[in-house]
Amino acid sequence: MSTVATAQTKWWGGGKSPFNVEYGKVMMWYFLMSDTFTFAGFLLAYGSVRFSANSWPDANEVYNSFPFAPEGTHAPLIFVSIMTFILILSSVTMVLAVQAGHHNNKKAVVRNLILTILGGIAFLSCQAWEWTHLYHEGAWWGRNPFLNVDGTPGAVNFTNFFFTITGFHGFHVFTGVLINIIMLIMTLNNTFEKRGHYLMIEKAGLYWHFVDLVWVFVFTCFYLI
Amino acid sequence: MSNEAVLHANIGEAHDVHSNHQTHHHETFITKYVFSQDHKMISKQFLITGMVWAIIGGLFSVLFRLQLGFPDTSFPWLEDILGKWWAEGGHITPQGYYALVTIHGTVLVFFVLTAGLSGTFANFLIPLQVGARDMASPFMNMLSYWFFFIAGIIMLASIFVETGPFSGGWTAYPPLSALGDTSPGSKIGMDLWLISLALFVVSSLLGGLNYIATILNMRTKGMSMTRMPLTVWAMLFTAILGVLSFPVLFSGFILLIFDRNFGTSFYLSDIFIASTNTALPNEGGSAILYQHLFWFLGHPEVYIIMLPAMGMVSEIISVNTRKPIFGYIAMVGSLFAIATLSFLVWAHHMFVTGLNPFLGSIFALLTLLIAIPSSIKVFNWLTTLWRGSIRFSPGMLFALGFVSMFISGGLTGIWMGNATIDIHIHDTYFIIAHFHLVMGVASIFGMFAGVYHWFPKMYGRYMNTTAAYIHFWITLIGAYLIFWPMHYTGLAGMPRRYYDYSIWESFKQFAELNKSISIVVIITFLTQFLFIINFFHSIWRGRKVTSTNPWKSNTLEWTTPINPGHGNWPGEIPEVYRGPYDYGKDGIDFIPQTTPIGAEESGHH
Amino acid sequence: MEYTTTPPSQAQYEAAKKEIIKVTWVLSVLTVIELMLGFWLYKSPEMSEGMRWAVKGVIIILMLAKAFYIVAYFMHLKHELKNFIMTIVLPIISFIWIVFSFLHDGNSYKELRNDYNPHPHTKVQKTTTPAHGVEGKK
Numbered sequence A: 001m002s003t004v005a006t007a008q009t010k011w012w013g014g015g016k017s018p019f020n021v022e023y024g025k026v027m028m029w030y031f032l033m034s035d036t037f038t039f040a041g042f043l044l045a046y047g048s049v050r051f052s053a054n055s056w057p058d059a060n061e062v063y064n065s066f067p068f069a070p071e072g073t074h075a076p077l078i079f080v081s082i083m084t085f086i087l088i089l090s091s092v093t094m095v096l097a098v099q100a101g102h103h104n105n106k107k108a109v110v111r112n113l114i115l116t117i118l119g120g121i122a123f124l125s126c127q128a129w130e131w132t133h134l135y136h137e138g139a140w141w142g143r144n145p146f147l148n149v150d151g152t153p154g155a156v157n158f159t160n161f162f163f164t165i166t167g168f169h170g171f172h173v174f175t176g177v178l179i180n181i182i183m184l185i186m187t188l189n190n191t192f193e194k195r196g197h198y199l200m201i202e203k204a205g206l207y208w209h210f211v212d213l214v215w216v217f218v219f220t221c222f223y224l225i
Numbered sequence B: 001m002s003n004e005a006v007l008h009a010n011i012g013e014a015h016d017v018h019s020n021h022q023t024h025h026h027e028t029f030i031t032k033y034v035f036s037q038d039h040k041m042i043s044k045q046f047l048i049t050g051m052v053w054a055i056i057g058g059l060f061s062v063l064f065r066l067q068l069g070f071p072d073t074s075f076p077w078l079e080d081i082l083g084k085w086w087a088e089g090g091h092i093t094p095q096g097y098y099a100l101v102t103i104h105g106t107v108l109v110f111f112v113l114t115a116g117l118s119g120t121f122a123n124f125l126i127p128l129q130v131g132a133r134d135m136a137s138p139f140m141n142m143l144s145y146w147f148f149f150i151a152g153i154i155m156l157a158s159i160f161v162e163t164g165p166f167s168g169g170w171t172a173y174p175p176l177s178a179l180g181d182t183s184p185g186s187k188i189g190m191d192l193w194l195i196s197l198a199l200f201v202v203s204s205l206l207g208g209l210n211y212i213a214t215i216l217n218m219r220t221k222g223m224s225m226t227r228m229p230l231t232v233w234a235m236l237f238t239a240i241l242g243v244l245s246f247p248v249l250f251s252g253f254i255l256l257i258f259d260r261n262f263g264t265s266f267y268l269s270d271i272f273i274a275s276t277n278t279a280l281p282n283e284g285g286s287a288i289l290y291q292h293l294f295w296f297l298g299h300p301e302v303y304i305i306m307l308p309a310m311g312m313v314s315e316i317i318s319v320n321t322r323k324p325i326f327g328y329i330a331m332v333g334s335l336f337a338i339a340t341l342s343f344l345v346w347a348h349h350m351f352v353t354g355l356n357p358f359l360g361s362i363f364a365l366l367t368l369l370i371a372i373p374s375s376i377k378v379f380n381w382l383t384t385l386w387r388g389s390i391r392f393s394p395g396m397l398f399a400l401g402f403v404s405m406f407i408s409g410g411l412t413g414i415w416m417g418n419a420t421i422d423i424h425i426h427d428t429y430f431i432i433a434h435f436h437l438v439m440g441v442a443s444i445f446g447m448f449a450g451v452y453h454w455f456p457k458m459y460g461r462y463m464n465t466t467a468a469y470i471h472f473w474i475t476l477i478g479a480y481l482i483f484w485p486m487h488y489t490g491l492a493g494m495p496r497r498y499y500d501y502s503i504w505e506s507f508k509q510f511a512e513l514n515k516s517i518s519i520v521v522i523i524t525f526l527t528q529f530l531f532i533i534n535f536f537h538s539i540w541r542g543r544k545v546t547s548t549n550p551w552k553s554n555t556l557e558w559t560t561p562i563n564p565g566h567g568n569w570p571g572e573i574p575e576v577y578r579g580p581y582d583y584g585k586d587g588i589d590f591i592p593q594t595t596p597i598g599a600e601e602s603g604h605h
Numbered sequence C: 001m002e003y004t005t006t007p008p009s010q011a012q013y014e015a016a017k018k019e020i021i022k023v024t025w026v027l028s029v030l031t032v033i034e035l036m037l038g039f040w041l042y043k044s045p046e047m048s049e050g051m052r053w054a055v056k057g058v059i060i061i062l063m064l065a066k067a068f069y070i071v072a073y074f075m076h077l078k079h080e081l082k083n084f085i086m087t088i089v090l091p092i093i094s095f096i097w098i099v100f101s102f103l104h105d106g107n108s109y110k111e112l113r114n115d116y117n118p119h120p121h122t123k124v125q126k127t128t129t130p131a132h133g134v135e136g137k138k
Helices: A023-051 A076-102 A106-136 A158-190 A193-194 A199-224 B003-013 B030-035 B039-069 B077-082 B086-088 B095-128 B137-160 B186-219 B230-261 B287-320 B326-344 B357-367 B369-384 B394-417 B418-426 B429-459 B465-491 B508-541 C008-045 C049-074 C082-093 C095-115
Strands: B584-585 B587-588
Touching: A023 A158, A023 B030, A023 B186, A023 B230, A023 B287, A023 C082, A023 C095, A076 C008, A076 C049, A106 A193, A106 A199, A106 B369, A158 A193, A158 A199, A158 B230, A158 B369, A193 B429, A199 B326, A199 C008, A199 C049, B003 B357, B003 B465, B003 B508, B030 B357, B039 B095, B039 B137, B039 B429, B039 B508, B077 B086, B095 B137, B095 B186, B095 B230, B095 B287, B095 B429, B137 B186, B186 B230, B230 B287, B230 B326, B287 B369, B287 B429, B287 C095, B326 B369, B357 B369, B357 B394, B357 B418, B357 B508, B369 B394, B369 B429, B394 B465, B394 C095, B429 B465, B429 B508, B465 B508, B508 B584, C082 C095
Parallel strands: none
Antiparallel strands: B584 B587
């Protein structure tokens, strides 16, 4: 959306939005700020506990398989990079849907929304597979079969935090997919066409990108470092 | 530009179909009084629910003060009313005592002083004072109240479960709060407590987002940010604090729920429970971590409670001294500074928990910085009073009481902000005295001031002034009589949260003092019913307001009809031409914000 | 009106799409570099502790860069008014202090547990092995 922004405009003068956006977008952004602090709370807790541990399992020894891999495969980072790219690509299709919405291009909106939803479902499936795999290896809340780097019994908070935080993120992906499905139905029903604008898709898009954004942090904190 | 366009653009956006305020509009009892989307009605719902909770929370304090003041006396009627779990043989039981203390704290901090205070006045004043028809999203506003209501119901239910409500203190520190075997209150009562507060966070989030969006986006034409009354500024910062700090508490609670129910060890490590004679497998967690997460909310929460009261008091003092508030920009700046600092100082609640002393010293430094904006505010209030033509209306009296409480409670904050002094007075009655004066009583005074001042706008009637004066003086004297002596007992080392001091050689000497405090508590508590009766009596029987602007005030809410309907202004929303504090300017008593700047007028902003 | 917009032109649509493609590439490249660094960490157990920290620091900087691109372009924040950008960015700055104090206190808790001596004035034989063996790589 191109905004009419001139230096002369008294943005704070009252009678208009100081940001030239509708209130729903303001709310969505500040809700995301709030959610940032929720995830920050989790990740800070994780960081704090990890810094207080004498040793910690090596992520590469834990997340080293992928579906249909033969027994004994040792391929760290492969599966999670696929998940990461799925989420990035679904974010791309989402932003394309938002752009199409600005041009009232219903066909492109529908196409890109469907792709985004598929991406979201694919990501959730990957996560479901990974959780199941770890569960069968003996990991769960309160159980950590993976040894620490120094060979001592695994810090149990490794799995505790992994399941809690990726679970909370997965829950966000899940609600994001639901929201996108609702957006798709509303688009197909011409709700936005009648309203004259697709601004609601923009807000759904913000939420979806936020989910991607959180994954950037979760991915780094749990798999890379 | 028309405000109607704004309104309808938004209404279309959020599918709200309620607001045909000018066309004929049927409202049923349900839509008008129960599932109302009118911000004025929602604010009254918050207020009355808050009052109910204030009575419950206050009553609890009376009950545990009975134990503290009269540890050897038996009150058989207590058992008749409360049952064996709470008061066996007419004595408050230890478990009952801790449950009372915990629920007293939780209820007053969250349900009364957060929801009851900012829920009421942010809802009521923001749209009226910025010149909006309603909140940005009236529907979310309604949800905010109902989430609060459900949270309250669950908290209420927890009082009646077999093992009692949560009883580990309102801060709910693990491991006590995480392990059901450690205390009866940590069983189902704690689960209900957590669910209730999680819902409360949702309510606060829904409300807060609405307040921010309304203040930013829905101001009427000419209402620039620097023309907003200080109440609205205060509500804005309150909402920002709530939106950014409650989620951290929420994540802390989620981790606690996992520790309680799913065998995780986020907060638990190396624990042996004597009551069941078991060593727990939990390992690697940190109880200090919970305190970090809790106080990351907990400290901003203090300002969530304080700021609305500060804002209302600024407005009320200016109106009733017939003088502009001294240093408007400094007042806004100090609100901003307080809000910012509140995010950076949380660990000053944790100086003695094993927090790293180096970090503690930085936290002490940042904490002491808060004294600067706080004293700016105090001096500005005092300077506003200086040579003003003060009207001692009930609202004004309570506003002055607020300033008094804020000073006397705030000064001791400087003591505790220093980590070294805090080691001595931490967890003593000194800190009880400090935070009850500065946060509890001061904010309650702000709330009373707001209710007395804006009652004519809420209900179109006045409250009884004589009853208000009696209420004020007894409450003021009572509050000081209750909390002032606690400074001494605290400095003498008397710890908080003990069940019975009479068995301690060091604290026996305070028996008479404790007794007199308890008596004052009872008298002060009973006096509050004068307010309650006055409030409800005046809704139906109070003297009617005859002019739209009874306090001769400048702000926009007094340009609405005496009983404004849904949509607030029957015609166009008025335009604003000046700041809200043009009192006594050029010899004119007051100039409402809607008056255009005159040709001959002296400097204005 | 609360806000004003002008309908975007076809040229703007194309430019916006181009920008999206560009950002997609940037994100992909950053991710690949991150993965390579992560793999390097894994494949070099002999790497010194200081070097590990440095590589992890680079990964964190790349993470922040990715976050910037997502927020600025996908979430469109860069094209909003400066007023709005500031309201988002300013609260985020507080994280500098928050992250520092949480991590610092976590570390301090570890040292407290490893080295805590309840009787500092009576000479106690200090146990050398903490609960989890020697300090491993983080």
